[in-house]
Amino acid sequence: MKGFVLGGVSSGVGKTVATLVTIRALDRTGHAVQPAKAGPDFIDPSHHERVAGRPSRTLDLWLCGEEGLRRNYYRGEGDLCVVEGVMGLYDGDRSSTAMVAEALDVPVVLVVDASAGMESVAATALGFREYADHAGLDVDVVGILAQRAHGGRHERGIREALPDDMEYFGRIPPDDRLEIPDRHLGLRMGEEAPLPEEALDAASEHVRADRLLEVARVPPRPVEDRPQGGKTGKRVAIARDPAFCFRYPATVERLGERSELETFSPTAGDDLPDCDAVYLPGGYPELHAEALADAPALETIAERAGEGLPVLGECGGLMALSESLTTVEGETYPMAGVLPAEVRMCERYQALDHVELRATDDTLTASAGESLRGHEFHYSSADVDSDARFAFETERGEGIDGEHDGLIEHRTLGTYCHVHPESGAFDALLDGL
Structure with missing residues (x-):
């Protein structure tokens, strides 16, 4: 099963909404999408399941180890896996999004808030790509998905500012309907506050699903399965x-x-x-x-x-x-x-x-x-x-x-x-x- 990671530049950048819109865009291509979440989250996966129609996998190096992470990935049922990151791409000392992407050897698509920038969006993306070497991580930031970006001149300015070897995978337009209310532990659950279908559909038209499919990669399989205990009859x-x-x-x-x-x-x-x-x-x-x-x-x-x-x-x-x-x-x-x-x-x-x-x-x-x-x-x-x-x-x-x-x-x-x-x-x- 091929996959890629949607990593954010920070918490609150709109990774969950970007993930849901991306799932919808890939669904339209006829692919069965398996959602996943980097980090020990229960709330974001509830939104994934609501849109994708299958439970979201939890991918966390601290909880599972590298072999366990890969086992959990391959227990998915789709033919393409979209992994939503946690916090900013490099944040977290035990299981950052970058560490998960490295363990799976899949590319990172960076979600960048483009609401108040064009060239600076490209500069941010370039900085995040180059920081991998500084952090000693083998992370492949292949391009961006522009969150809260308008079309026309705004979109052209972002695309033209990107380096030739960094892909533009589309945008999530500003839309008040694409806001998930929160409470003390984070966002509200998917069953409580689902995003409107028509808003997801409209936003998904601006995501380049064909290019995402081209960059997705197959992670290495786990070396060994977890030992299986027998049926208890309990x-x-x-x-x-x-x-x-x-x-x-x-x-x-x-x-x-x-x-x-x-x-x-x-x-x-x-x-x-x-x-x-x-x-x-x-x-x-x-x-x-x-x-x-x-x-x-x-x-x-x-x-x-x-x-x-x-x-x-x-x-x-x-x-x-x-x-x-x-x-x-x-x-x-x-x-x-x-x-x-x-x-x-x-x-x-x-x-x-x-x-x-x-x-x-x-x-x-x-x-x-x-x-x-x-x-x-x-x-x-x-x-x-x-x-x-x-x-x-x-x-x-x-x-x-x-x-x-x-x-x-x-x-x-x-x-x-x-x-x-x-x-x-x-x-x-x-x-x-």
Whole structure:
């Protein structure tokens, strides 16, 4: 599967909109587009899936390693992969967009804000191409996609200013309809705020899909597959609704390969289905705290957790398993009460980083002494009881208290850290059932 990366000059330059418009332009050529996202994001991929019609792959060197990154790439189903970058092209000390492009050996198309420039757009692109040598990276910046660019003289000025060996791949015209509203964790999810079809169609007419197809390259395949565990014959229940919407497609795939999956919606009033383990992924429990407080599923989870049912909660899942959740407005709602913590939402984010955890004892997702890599991004803080027990020490990242992550009670584990299945955490969970 050929591919290329859409890298930005900075955060906020419009990479997500450029990616969605590019997907639409390539769709019009009859190609099945597989979207992907560099970095540990859940929100941008929801918009990718909405437009492309297939789940977006997560490509992060810190989470997956180089072989795992390539494995995840090749589990895609399209015939052309469009990878949206994270932040600016070179930003990030563990898995920048440039590092992902280098690991895949695919070209970079630079998304540049052209709203107030012409020659300077070309100068910016040239600088980004030349900086790769300075950074010691083998990155091939092949051209630009001009964001917020008008036609006519504006477009001609940009094209004429570009060096002969740098391609102009088109433009995204200014259009107020091509704006995705945001909230505290980033953009709103794709199901909440989809861009209008007619706006995407109109913008896609200005993208040179034929030239993108010509520059796309096939990445090297992974040297070896991840070792496969056998079927467990067990049933895993996964919460899936607006309160628990942050999950990697690869996680669902891995759990489904080795167990029978059951999804349920706590906010819709679903009770916990019959199962051998529960996975509560992250999401927005703070926006659905009242519904969760009345959810029969949380009461059942608390009862079953007390009986020894394995329960894994990540970030939003940790919040739902706590004793209470207090919103920014000061309203406090009871949660499942499994974990000894009171969670409060804050005005500013409390952690944003790649994470490395070391298990201090055997736990659901790791054996004693093993390390897990993941990421954290949350606006809440957890006030834990003085006798609370933790499963992990944080070697990178903030965790729950700056030094530890992974609250444990019975066979329940709640972390602020999100992990990818390449970490082996979900295999450890399944092997322990």
